[in-house]
Amino acid sequence: MKNVDNLIESATELAGRGLSRGEIADELNVSRETASWLVERGGVESEPDQEPRATASPQDIHVDWSAIGRDSRRLTHVSHAMADLISKDDTDVGLTVGIEKAGVPLATVIANELDTDIAAYGPAKHQWEEGDIEDFDGGFSQNFSAVSDQNCYIIDDIITSGTTMKETITAVREHGGTPVGCVVLVDKQGLDEIDGVPVSSLMNVVSVAPEE
Numbered sequence: 001m002k003n004v005d006n007l008i009e010s011a012t013e014l015a016g017r018g019l020s021r022g023e024i025a026d027e028l029n030v031s032r033e034t035a036s037w038l039v040e041r042g043g044v045e046s047e048p049d050q051e052p053r054a055t056a057s058p059q060d061i062h063v064d065w066s067a068i069g070r071d072s073r074r075l076t077h078v079s080h081a082m083a084d085l086i087s088k089d090d091t092d093v094g095l096t097v098g099i100e101k102a103g104v105p106l107a108t109v110i111a112n113e114l115d116t117d118i119a120a121y122g123p124a125k126h127q128w129e130e131g132d133i134e135d136f137d138g139g140f141s142q143n144f145s146a147v148s149d150q151n152c153y154i155i156d157d158i159i160t161s162g163t164t165m166k167e168t169i170t171a172v173r174e175h176g177g178t179p180v181g182c183v184v185l186v187d188k189q190g191l192d193e194i195d196g197v198p199v200s201s202l203m204n205v206v207s208v209a210p211e212e
């Protein structure tokens, strides 16, 4: 089980390897604000030109679903529950797209359950090595189905900012597919839709902290 000390340690190590706060946020599945907080708690100085140090604990949470991810039977049960969220939809869906990495094993089970083909999308951040991440493109793996002319579900584990899901929706459309639903384990934004595509999640994270 990860606790905040583990997260601070991981964030400090990633910062030491030169990753930006945004990249650390992606790696640890937390918001950028939380990534900054974790790094600063680890004793690393703020990045130049960044907002002032966050002294209070931010309103983000880290979701550790490794108890599901490390056990194929649990993963299958949970994926069936995700499929159940969308299985009553009327739309004729022929393809389930998993977002690499964590979305793919979930999508594999969901595709089997819903009797669709399967595709795998690698987001741009996974191509990034150095320089501006905007200069990199994501892509669909050639080892799986093509998306053209298919109604598609898009599967991932977590929505944090929604950037990865939005990128995948755009990529599906650019490749001639039609995204008809996004399904995740946990939606930290509690979104109804992204770019006109309905979002379903097994769990939404809702902050009950009073506004500052």
Ligand SMILES: O=P(O)(O)OC[C@H]1O[C@H](OP(=O)(O)OP(=O)(O)O)[C@H](O)[C@@H]1O
Residues within 6 Å of the ligand: 025, 026, 027, 028, 029, 099, 100, 101, 102, 103, 125, 156, 157, 158, 159, 160, 161, 162, 163, 164, 165
């Ligand atoms: O909504 P966003 O702010 O875009 O963040 C959510 C994404 O971040 C994580 O991917 P990550 O690359 O960190 O991990 P993974 O490759 O293990 O799935 C997660 O699996 C989502 O794909």
